[in-house]
Amino acid sequence: MCYTGGMDSENTKRQIEAALAKLLPSPEGEAAALHAAMRWAVEGGGKRVRPLVCLAAAEAVGGAADDALMPACAIELLHSYTLVHDDLPAMDNDTERRGRPSTWAKFGEDTAILAGDALQALAFVALAKTPVSCPGVRAGLLSILGEAAVGVVRGQAAELSGSKDVAYVYGHKTADLFVAAARMGATAGGGTAAQVERLGTFALHLGLAFQHEDDLLDGDSPLGRAEAEPTRRSPCSSACPATRPSFRTSLPASPRARPSDWIHPRMWRLRRFFIVRQADTPTDSISLARRLGWCRCARGTGGA
Amino acid sequence: MCYTGGMDSENTKRQIEAALAKLLPSPEGEAAALHAAMRWAVEGGGKRVRPLVCLAAAEAVGGAADDALMPACAIELLHSYTLVHDDLPAMDNDTERRGRPSTWAKFGEDTAILAGDALQALAFVALAKTPVSCPGVRAGLLSILGEAAVGVVRGQAAELSGSKDVAYVYGHKTADLFVAAARMGATAGGGTAAQVERLGTFALHLGLAFQHEDDLLDGDSPLGRAEAEPTRRSPCSSACPATRPSFRTSLPASPRARPSDWIHPRMWRLRRFFIVRQADTPTDSISLARRLGWCRCARGTGGA
Numbered sequence: 001m002c003y004t005g006g007m008d009s010e011n012t013k014r015q016i017e018a019a020l021a022k023l024l025p026s027p028e029g030e031a032a033a034l035h036a037a038m039r040w041a042v043e044g045g046g047k048r049v050r051p052l053v054c055l056a057a058a059e060a061v062g063g064a065a066d067d068a069l070m071p072a073c074a075i076e077l078l079h080s081y082t083l084v085h086d087d088l089p090a091m092d093n094d095t096e097r098r099g100r101p102s103t104w105a106k107f108g109e110d111t112a113i114l115a116g117d118a119l120q121a122l123a124f125v126a127l128a129k130t131p132v133s134c135p136g137v138r139a140g141l142l143s144i145l146g147e148a149a150v151g152v153v154r155g156q157a158a159e160l161s162g163s164k165d166v167a168y169v170y171g172h173k174t175a176d177l178f179v180a181a182a183r184m185g186a187t188a189g190g191g192t193a194a195q196v197e198r199l200g201t202f203a204l205h206l207g208l209a210f211q212h213e214d215d216l217l218d219g220d221s222p223l224g225r226a227e228a229e230p231t232r233r234s235p236c237s238s239a240c241p242a243t244r245p246s247f248r249t250s251l252p253a254s255p256r257a258r259p260s261d262w263i264h265p266r267m268w269r270l271r272r273f274f275i276v277r278q279a280d281t282p283t284d285s286i287s288l289a290r291r292l293g294w295c296r297c298a299r300g301t302g303g304a
Numbered sequence: 305m306c307y308t309g310g311m312d313s314e315n316t317k318r319q320i321e322a323a324l325a326k327l328l329p330s331p332e333g334e335a336a337a338l339h340a341a342m343r344w345a346v347e348g349g350g351k352r353v354r355p356l357v358c359l360a361a362a363e364a365v366g367g368a369a370d371d372a373l374m375p376a377c378a379i380e381l382l383h384s385y386t387l388v389h390d391d392l393p394a395m396d397n398d399t400e401r402r403g404r405p406s407t408w409a410k411f412g413e414d415t416a417i418l419a420g421d422a423l424q425a426l427a428f429v430a431l432a433k434t435p436v437s438c439p440g441v442r443a444g445l446l447s448i449l450g451e452a453a454v455g456v457v458r459g460q461a462a463e464l465s466g467s468k469d470v471a472y473v474y475g476h477k478t479a480d481l482f483v484a485a486a487r488m489g490a491t492a493g494g495g496t497a498a499q500v501e502r503l504g505t506f507a508l509h510l511g512l513a514f515q516h517e518d519d520l521l522d523g524d525s526p527l528g529r530a531e532a533e534p535t536r537r538s539p540c541s542s543a544c545p546a547t548r549p550s551f552r553t554s555l556p557a558s559p560r561a562r563p564s565d566w567i568h569p570r571m572w573r574l575r576r577f578f579i580v581r582q583a584d585t586p587t588d589s590i591s592l593a594r595r596l597g598w599c600r601c602a603r604g605t606g607g608a
Binding site for chain 1: 329334335336337338385386389392393394395412413414415417418420421422424425426428429431432439442443446447449450451453454457458459460461462464465467469472473
């Protein structure tokens with residue numbers, strides 16, 4: 001067996017964070033508290049997995065990661081705002097996020113509501129700043145991000161109302177942003193409509209896997225451990241939603257594949273489950289998985 | 305003196321509301337409560353003045369109002385979300401809006417937060433649906449709406465933090481959406497960069513006038529009555545912000561100019577203050593003001 005090394009994630013993550021820092025307003029002037037809260041919410045760490053998916057998707061279709069840098073920032077800003085609002089007292093009432101005070105706990109509930117609002121807006125400003133060579137690209141990006149921005153709220157609302165439809169809740173609450181990341185990356189990278197579609201499907205699996213893993217680790221999987229396990233043993237290339245096969249755990253992790261330090265331990269565990277088999281996965285999805293370091297192929301069957 | 309009749313506002317308003325109803329999700333399915341709250345927030349009346357400015361701006365530059373229908377919906381969705389979040393207990397804690405329960409009072413605080421979030425997202429979905437003939441148009445619309453969406457939150461945050469910079473607070477909190485409405489309308493209508501700029505400046509005056517009037521009626525003008533009055537007596541054609549001349553009250557309203565029933569009495573009073581003098585106002589701004597029914601010209605000097 002061989003593990004691919006994945007994209008140079010350390011550098012890529014730095015590039016994403018530099019671009020985010022440039023997009024975020026400086027914490028001064030009349031709206032200084034708002035600006036500081038926005039920075040607090042975005043700059044407090046995070047795995048940046050969604051922007052990494054976005055950049056990897058651009059490369060997977062033969063484009064440059066740079067083409068997708070602004071969409072990658074957009075998806076991270078959108079993700080950040082959802083966390084700010086999720087933590088509010090009227091929502092999950094979390095006073096901590098990534099080991100430090102959540103935005104509302106630090107800046108007050110009113111400023112946190114506004115910071116979330118402004119971060120969502122800033123995501124679309126980032127899209128406006130995407131350099132595009134073909135006129136249809138920006139329209140595509142806007143449509144993808146807009147639909148995902150509505151979708152993610154739908155998933156949260158369904159969960160809030162006690163929906164038992166796990167495919168709906170996970171599909172929207174979590175997977176929508178992964179799907180949008182991959183589709184925007186592929187779009188910005190000049191991919192064909194078929195490639196955009198395929199990478200979106202791949203990212204749907206990834207997003208569902210991500211959320212299942214999250215809930216399993218938290219011990220609150222709505223499927224329950226027994227039900228979730230079979231899902232984790234299935235190949236990721238089939239068309240899912242959550243109830244369908246999406247990833248497998250059959251192969252042990254290779255010690256050589258140890259991720260670099262920036263990868264959160266949870267992501268490392270997730271990668272062990274999320275194994276792509278070249279035989280039944282489209283080439284561009286294999287390419288995306290390789291760039292993320294999430295691809296393990298049978299010896300002798302795979303290229304670089 | 306003569307008053308122009310303005311655009312056929314009754315029909316135009318119906319057209320806007322039909323388009324909004326089509327954009328809003330139906331209140332069913334897993335996210336039914338969210339969808340119902342979104343509809344509650346948007347369909348609860350309102351003067352629709354921002355979308356009217358948007359459509360009038362498209363016509364003022366020689367385009368068709370239809371070209372700007374989706375941007376007009378976008379600006380109204382954005383405005384609606386700000387009201388939903390403004391009313392929250394952690395913000396203004398208002399249980400009523402337009403004579404009925406505010407969104408949070410009706411659907412709960414959590415659903416209201418999410419409904420506001422989804423309405424902002426839907427504004428950008430509306431932009432994605434704008435039919436454009438020229439590739440640069442969508443980029444322009446996205447940039448205008450994105451910046452205004454950030455700006456309006458900045459204004460609210462500055463007010464929240466007790467800023468005494470009225471030009472900043474009013475300029476962002478209120479005028480940003482008027483400016484974006486006019487600029488998007490002019491852009492969608494095929495206006496030149498200079499026209500977009502001029503109509504944006506015009507709308508800045510209108511937005512500032514609108515907010516001053518609001519605060520004066522509420523008795524909580526940050527300028528105080530004495531300071532606000534001179535502002536209201538100045539011609540609207542000069543480059544402002546709030547501290548500069550923006551509109552005048554010197555001429556009494558003509559009985560012939562009585563607005564149709566749908567115009568809120570407050571708008572009617574505002575129109576009395578917001579008087580455009582043809583001599584010192586660019587033609588396209590005059591044209592916008594005429595379409596809104598906010599233009600009074602000296603007899604004999606003006607065309608249609």
